[in-house]
Structures are given as C-alpha cells and as structure tokens.
Amino acid sequence: MGNERTEGVITRGTTHPNRLRRIDRWLIACHGEVLTKGAEPPVVVDLGYGASGVTSAEWHARLRAVRPNVEVVGLEIDPARVEAALPYAREGLSFARGGFEVPLQGRSARVIRAINVLRQYGEDEVAPAWESMQRRLDPDGLLIEGTCSELGRLGSWVVLDRERPLTLTLSWRLRDLTEQSLPPSIVAERLPKVLIHRNVSGEPIHALLADLDQAWAHASAIAPFGPRQRMIAAVEALAQDWPIRGGAKRWRLGEVSVDWRAVAPVGQRA
Template sequence: MAPGKVTAGVVGQITRGTTNTNRLRRVDRWIARHPVLRRTPDPLVIDLGYGASGVTAFELEARLRRTRPDVEVRGLEIDPARVERAVAQLAEVRSGRTPFASDAHVSFSRGGFEVPLPDRRRPAVIRAFNVLRQYDEAEVAGAWQRMAARAAPDGILVEGTCDELGRICTWIEVGADALPRTLTLSLRLADLESPLIAAERLPKALIHRNVPGERVHAFLAALESEWVRAAPASTFGPRQRWEAALGALAAADWPVAGRAGGGRSRWRLGEVTVPWSAVAPGA
C-alpha cells in the first residue's frame, strides 16, 4: 500500500516488525537533547511503527523523562495485533514487574502516517524509524508531508533507520513544513572499521543516492578518507580517531561543526550531523 492509500482510516503498510531492546538508544538520546523537546509546552512524542513489541516506546519514555519528566509517549502501529500486544505489555509495566517505571507516560493505539490523536493534539516529536525502508524513494516526500502535517508548528519528524543492534544509525530531521533540515550519522566507535558502513543504513531518501555525482556520496567518501588519514590517532582510542577525522572535515569546509544536532559536543558519541544542503539528492 502506498503512503497515500487509506485502509480503514489508517495510512501506510505493515512493517516487518523487527524490534530489539536498546535498538534505538542513539536516536533517543539525540531527541532527549533537542531544543524542541526541551521548550515545548506539550511534550507529546510519537513512536510511529514501533513493531512487534512496544519496548521501544517504553525505552523512549524512560530516556526522555530525564529531560522532561512530563513527557508523554504514544506508540502507533497499523497492525491491531501489535497494538493488543503492546497494551498487554503496558499492563505488565503498570504492575511493577518490569524495569520500566510503573507510572510511565506511555499509551498505544492504531495508526499510521495520518498520526491520529485525540483532542486535536499535535506532537512535538514524531519518531518514525525503520518505517520507510520498504517504500519507493518517490513515496518518501508524501509520507513526510502526511506525518509532518500532524506535528506542532515548531515540532519535528525524525525519520531514519538502523541495524538490528542499533550500532549503525542514520536519521533525517524534518520540520513541520515537511522540509528536511539535517542528516545525522551515529555509529558505535568501539568496533568501527569504516564509516562507510553507514551507507547500507541510510534513510530511504538517500540510500539509492550513494553514487558518484551525488552529494551524500561525496560526503561519505570524504569522511572515509579522513578516517583513514586519522589512523595514527587510533593509538589513543577510536573516539579520538573519529574526532580527528571530523576535525579534518571541518577544516576542509564540510559543515560538520555547526550547532545543528549538537555540533562538536556530539562527536564523542560517534555522531556527526550535517545540513541537508550538504547531502541533498540531485547534485
């Protein structure tokens, strides 16, 4: 089903449902530091397409409440059976028999790209991870538009993908106007052999653009080149090597040190964020 097709009021198609504990930790901690979450008067966050288990919604709430104790996370899934299972998991959380707070501000309901919410509420953040991988690239903009239209006026959509263990993560920040703002790569540095591994987990809008002549290809190639050049810094550890590589990119006028996504303070976490203009398709 295409993003624009509606079945029983729900827009989208059922994902594979792959869910692993701690899989989305990298994007969660990025959202936790985002100014939108910190400043919004209504810290409602959507976990769109959470999969076969509601665990990512519980983890998201647990991480965000450290910044916003009043945060509220609502998990949305197209498959009614997945919603039923997540509601059962919520009952377990409420009983106090899980690692999550029994008073966790989490709820679940059926929904897709239309992001249905009661009382006309509009979320500050919509996180849609590993949702668009099965769609065609031409369908991405329409999906962004539908989801972003439901966000608060200053809210954001965080759309991306990751590997099964959450060691390779990439995501795009999209504004409420449905326009992409930044691309972030977040990699586990401890066993990183090459940052080019991020190429296989790029969001759908970019994964087929990693070819010569495209900006994202040039960015990844430059990052790989500086990573190789920074090999001597690995004597001091992988984090120092990563920071040296990104410092060299910044010196070469790649826009990796800006405030978007936290700038240099995020490098030590294995992250790098660039403006969308640096990687936008159609170079």
C-alpha cells in the same frame, strides 16, 4: 479521527531492546529544548514501534527524565501489534492504531519518531509520508526519520521541522570500526530510504562518505589514542569542506550531523 484513512502498509515488525538508544540520546542532547518548551504536556509519537512496545517504553522512560509529564503515543499500522504492546502501557504511555496520518484526536505532536519504518517502502513514497507526518507536528515540532541496524549500533536519521529537512545524522559504535577494520562509509547500508539508493557517484551523500573515509584514513596516526580521538580528528578535517554540526562532544560518541542542504539528493535540493 474515525473517518481518517490509515496511511501505509504493514511491514516486518523487527525490533530490539535498546535499539533506538543512540537516537534518543541524540534527541535529548541536541534538541532537548523541544521537549521542555511550553506549559502543556507535549505529545510525542513513536510511529511504527514494531512487534513489541519495548522501544516505546524505553523512550517514555528516557523522555520522562527530561520532561516528567511528556505523553508518549505508540502508533502501529498493524492492529495485532497494538494488542501486543498493551502490557507496556502506563501513565503517559499509550498505544493505538495509526499510520502516516498520525491520528491524535485533534492534538498535534511535538516529536514524531519513525525509525526503520520507511526502509521497507519505495523511494517515491518517502516525500508523501514525510509531508503527511510533518502536517501533524506542532509549530516547535520535529520529525525524526531514519534507519539503524538490528542492535542500533549503526544508523542514520534525518530530522525535519514542519517546513523542511534540517540535518542528516550518521551514527556508529566506533569500536566496531576499529575492531572490524571498517570504514565509516559502512553506514551507507543504513541510510534513510531517501538516501539509500543515492550512494553513487555524482550524489552528495556519496561524496560526503568518500571524504569521511579519506579523513578517517588520514587520521590513522591517531589510532593509538583510540577511535574517539580518531573520529574527532577525522571530522575536524571533514568540517573544512562540509557544513558539519555539533562538536567534539558528539563526534567522540560516533555521531556526526551535517546540514541537509549539503546532502539532499540531486534534484531534491531545497
């Protein structure tokens, strides 16, 4: 560990209590089995937790409800933020300095959560960062990498295993769409770094968001039943042309997952 170079640079440390609640809820609902597998306590890493340890502490509480002996390690590239997080440390929750090399003293990670970290890097830095983090996953491990708004009400994330990206998930607080008359494509503002510059004609993510906006508009007749029913109707229509994952239970929460192969940037299709 001592000889490893810290990979990455210090960036803005903005965070907020409950900011990552939607991502945590999705992980437990859609990939909960990775947390409960195996006799050894799994190690999960909150990479780039920011100016305080609050989201790591929340993750620890949420995951311990599912796997009581899970070990959460918060890693930050900024040593001052490691110091700042120490008051949050408790049994099964520790903080240390580290970057994309994910130093874990010889252990590997079941889950790495890196949210709002790559946003401040260049698009060409995504693939090496993903590869570096993927190398640190155990055979059942998952990397969750994405971006969200300050309060976490709008966001998106990619989930990867050791080999490849699996899905992209888009997430909205549905009331915001109806109360502010916003189209679902507003999520383009909070796409993961790998896609944020790709919301242009000719790219699959652009086509997906355009189709979703159209389906949402067509579902306006259902608006009196509320935004949840409207989103279910819109995603049912979208699923005729796109490999959408999950079902109405997720869609009504404002959460839509699609196979990565359908939205991978042109030139990066697996």
